[in-house]
Amino acid sequence: MSDALDALVERDREHECPGFGPDKVCVRIVAVAKLPSRFGDFRVVAFWNNRDQKDHLAIVHGDVVGAEGVAVRMHSECLTGDVLGSLRCDCRDQLETALSRIGALERGVVLYLRQEGRGIGLANKIRAYALQDRGLDTVEANLALGFRDDERDYAVAAHMLQSLGLGPIQLMTNNPDKISQLQKYGVKVASRLPHLLPPNPHNRFYLETKARRSGHYIDFSGTPHLQEQSDPVLVEGMIDK
Amino acid sequence: MALDTIVVGAGVAGLECARRLQRAGRRVVVLERSTQVGGRCATRRFEGQPVDMGPMFFHGHDPAFLGALAEVAGVTVLEGWPLRVAGDGPPCSPDALEPLSRRFAFAEGVNEFPRHLAGGLTVRLQTTVTRVRAVDGEFEVTAGDGTTFRGRDLVLALALEEARAMLAMLPGSPELASVQALLAMFFSVPSLTVVAGYPAGVHEPAWDLLYPDPSEALQLIAHDSAKRRDPRFLTLVCQARPRWSRARLDQPMVDWSPELIEAAGAVLGPWALKPLWTFPHRWRHARVDRSCELARPVRVTLAQGQGLGLAGDVFAPGGGLQAAWLSGARLAGSMMEEDL
Numbered sequence: 001m002s003d004a005l006d007a008l009v010e011r012d013r014e015h016e017c018p019g020f021g022p023d024k025v026c027v028r029i030v031a032v033a034k035l036p037s038r039f040g041d042f043r044v045v046a047f048w049n050n051r052d053q054k055d056h057l058a059i060v061h062g063d064v065v066g067a068e069g070v071a072v073r074m075h076s077e078c079l080t081g082d083v084l085g086s087l088r089c090d091c092r093d094q095l096e097t098a099l100s101r102i103g104a105l106e107r108g109v110v111l112y113l114r115q116e117g118r119g120i121g122l123a124n125k126i127r128a129y130a131l132q133d134r135g136l137d138t139v140e141a142n143l144a145l146g147f148r149d150d151e152r153d154y155a156v157a158a159h160m161l162q163s164l165g166l167g168p169i170q171l172m173t174n175n176p177d178k179i180s181q182l183q184k185y186g187v188k189v190a191s192r193l194p195h196l197l198p199p200n201p202h203n204r205f206y207l208e209t210k211a212r213r214s215g216h217y218i219d220f221s222g223t224p225h226l227q228e229q230s231d232p233v234l235v236e237g238m239i240d241k
Numbered sequence: 242m243a244l245d246t247i248v249v250g251a252g253v254a255g256l257e258c259a260r261r262l263q264r265a266g267r268r269v270v271v272l273e274r275s276t277q278v279g280g281r282c283a284t285r286r287f288e289g290q291p292v293d294m295g296p297m298f299f300h301g302h303d304p305a306f307l308g309a310l311a312e313v314a315g316v317t318v319l320e321g322w323p324l325r326v327a328g329d330g331p332p333c334s335p336d337a338l339e340p341l342s343r344r345f346a347f348a349e350g351v352n353e354f355p356r357h358l359a360g361g362l363t364v365r366l367q368t369t370v371t372r373v374r375a376v377d378g379e380f381e382v383t384a385g386d387g388t389t390f391r392g393r394d395l396v397l398a399l400a401l402e403e404a405r406a407m408l409a410m411l412p413g414s415p416e417l418a419s420v421q422a423l424l425a426m427f428f429s430v431p432s433l434t435v436v437a438g439y440p441a442g443v444h445e446p447a448w449d450l451l452y453p454d455p456s457e458a459l460q461l462i463a464h465d466s467a468k469r470r471d472p473r474f475l476t477l478v479c480q481a482r483p484r485w486s487r488a489r490l491d492q493p494m495v496d497w498s499p500e501l502i503e504a505a506g507a508v509l510g511p512w513a514l515k516p517l518w519t520f521p522h523r524w525r526h527a528r529v530d531r532s533c534e535l536a537r538p539v540r541v542t543l544a545q546g547q548g549l550g551l552a553g554d555v556f557a558p559g560g561g562l563q564a565a566w567l568s569g570a571r572l573a574g575s576m577m578e579e580d581l
Contacts, residue, residue, distance in 0.1 A: 050341065123532060127426050136419045 004065035005032045005043060008163065026050045027159045035059065039096065040103020045164070049156050054114035058160060059099065062107025068167035069190055071108035073098035074157055074178070076115050078228050079122055087219065088129065089228040093197045098172060109164065111157050125228075132224050154178075158185030175231045196236045206235045244268045244392035246576075247382050249370055249407065252280025253562055254552040255398030256358035257309070257569030263362060265577050270390060271364040272382065277352070278359045278366070281524065282562060284350025285436070290469055291350035292436050292476050294522055297450060297463040298322050298346040299354070300337045301563035307343060309566060313357040317348035319468055323449030330452035333460060333480075333528060334561045346468045354562075373410045378545040394548040394576060398569060400526030401429050401533075401555050416541045420551070423539070427555050430483035431490050432460065432527035435501045437516035438474040441466070444512045446477075451508070458485045458504035474517065479505050483530075494521040529555040534564075538572035550576060 008029045017026035027049040035044040045058040064070045075098060081091030095110070102108030116122045161169065161182070168190035171179055179189045197203055205219050217225040217233075227233065248259045251273035259269045277283075281295035299310055322345055332338055347353050365384070372383040373395070380395040397404040405424050411417055451462040460482045466472035479501050489497040498521040506514035536558060539551040554560050556568035 121534070124534070124536075130426070131419070131422055134422065136422050 004063065004165075005029075005045060005060065008032070008045075008065070008165070012163070024050075025155045025159050027056075027156060027163055029163055037099065037103075039099035042099075042103070047160055047163070049159070051156055052115075056114055056156065056160060057112040058164060059102075059110040059112060060164070061102050061105065061109070064107050064109055065165045066167065067107055070166050070169050071102055071105055071172055071193060072111065072161065072166070072169045073102065073109070073172040073195065074111045074113060076113050076229055079116060080125070081228065087202050087221070088223055089225060090197065090203060090233045091228055093200070093203060094195065094229055094231070094233075097197050098195065101172070109161075109166070111160055113157060128226075132226075154181040155185055158182050158187045161187050173231050174234050178230065194234065195231060196234050199235050199237055203233070203235050206233060207237050244270055244390060246270075246394040246396060247272065247380060247390050247392045248396040248398060249382070250280065250398035250403075250553075251275075251278040251355070251359065251364050251366075252398055252553070252565060253282050253355055253358065254554070254556070254565040254569035254572075255280075255396065256355055256362065256364075257566050258396055258398060258550070258552055258573045259362050259569075260358055261570060261573035262576065265573075268392075269362065270392075271359075271362055272368045272370055272384065272390070273364055273366050274369045276366055278364055279352045279355035281527065282351050282355050284352035285520070287436070287438060287476070287518075287520070288473055290466070290473050290476065291348075291352075292465050292478060293346075293351045293463070293468070294434060294436070294478065295524065295527070296351055296562055297461075297465070297478065298344055299351065299562060300334070300342045300344045301559075301561075302342045303563055303567060305570065306563045306566050309358075310345075310354060313347070313353055315349075316353050317470075319346040319348060322346040322468060323463075325448045326450050326452070327448035328452035329454040330456065330460070332452055334531075334559070337561070348468055348470055351562075370407065373407055375411055375543055375545060375547055378547060380547050380549075393546070394550065396550045396552060396572065398552045401427055401529060401553065402526055404551055404553065411543075414544060416543055417549075420539055420541055420549075423535075424551075427533035427535075428530055429526035429555075430528060430530050431486040432483065432524040433481040433486040433489060433497055433501060434522045434524055435479045435498050436465070436520040436522070437477045437479065437502060437505065437513070438518045438520075439477070439512075439516050441472055441475050443475060445475075446509070453508045456482075456504060456508060458482060458501060459508065462505055462508070477505065477513070477516075480524075480527075483527075486524075486527075490523065490525065494523065497521070529560055531560070534558055534560060538568045538575065540572065540575050548576065 012028035015028050027047050030048045031046040035042040043060045047056045075095050078091035080086035081089045098110050168188035170191050170193050171189050172193045172195045174195050219225055245267040246262050246269045248255045248271045251271045259271045263269045283294040284291045285294055369385040371385050374381045379391045379393055382390045446464045449464050449467050453459045458481050460480045463478040465476040465478050533555050535556050538556040541549050550572045552568040552572040554565040557564035
């Protein structure tokens, strides 16, 4: 199982996409290693790209190179949630759920995209939190802080999927728009798998409160929640609107 | 004057925004305090020889931005300038020298770009805005000479601090409060600047741009005359660091100008201590601090339906001219979307 991915590292040495340049995305697979984790047996694939000076990752389970119907989840880096266990967002739940589900399948991929705060950067995300703490209308404030357009992120993600040599994929998302975005960049999406989070004490409020505005929830501690992944949060038992 | 949009500030952001709106059929006026367009994208002439006073060169990677620069007619493009970069100090903009961004200068000066953008626009120079009011679903902007302008949309394309001051003239509202709280988190840094002219040939610096290694005073020294054809003077532009500048911002120019030349002399050698002439300039809001960057222009609708937009170098990633231009272009885009 290791050979196919290792071969991609060889393949991408000195690789340059045709038309490689400032306005074209080019990615290379630069390293592959085993990543046994509490969520299952994975391999981690490191990518280089010419766009954002960020090392994006693919966390791969099973034989995916050349396979069809591979389950794929795109996750945007969220240091506060993923690493620090912040309850201001649901990123850790989303990531852990994706890794456990994929770890239980025959094969699958989590793309770990290093676009903190959906691309606005960590410092601006903390600034947005600070505005929320002051009780401002945070929807407005966040619009202003301006989640960067997702477009270029999809371009890089799509290219990463293509580099892995995946056939038509099954995308784990609650946002059908993501499918058309990826398709725009040439990724074949065979179907969509809803990404439902198992209920837990931290996300229980989703089942009990109604969103005041799109993607805007107040949790039990009174802290506003924002959608940091470009997916609406769906908890099992919630009515899918 | 019947208008759709009033743009305050004829810098690169305001001009690009105005240009796009006018092209889409809107009636637009641009109000500018200074005697020329361009804001910080400024070139001064000394006995006819251009000297860039703010940004020394263009750098960027955005195809639309580079495309707009390519449309400037009648200029000599110095591709790759600065080719010779010396010193270990940090550049003003961290990505200015990265391999993927394109760099170039104009032999005629960077101000040719805003002059090009202003072509066909109504720009009222030497027009300082003294009052902004929201009346009857419109903005009413009053200039120092008493002229008033009314329009449904107002675009503030100013340095961050100046935009904040102008917002403070408007009556408070929740929409405005969130914008103000947002802007309060960001700040510009000053840069005291001195142009020093020497007889051509007195010395030939072996660099185009020098970022002096830990100098308390100097951010950069630009060998400006290296961009000019048959320069009459060797001209150096010395731009000071933010903290150093801040400490002297309200002191008379005659106090800090010689101090900056002395700092240049300490780096370059005694020859640099004796310029033929010097010209100081105070950039109170030279650029946004590196930690300050928004992803897009701010656009809010006030209670009576007036549209308020903000553009400038903080309102797009990366800072500098590219961010300013992009923010103006994107603001115009989002305003026109709302028209549909």
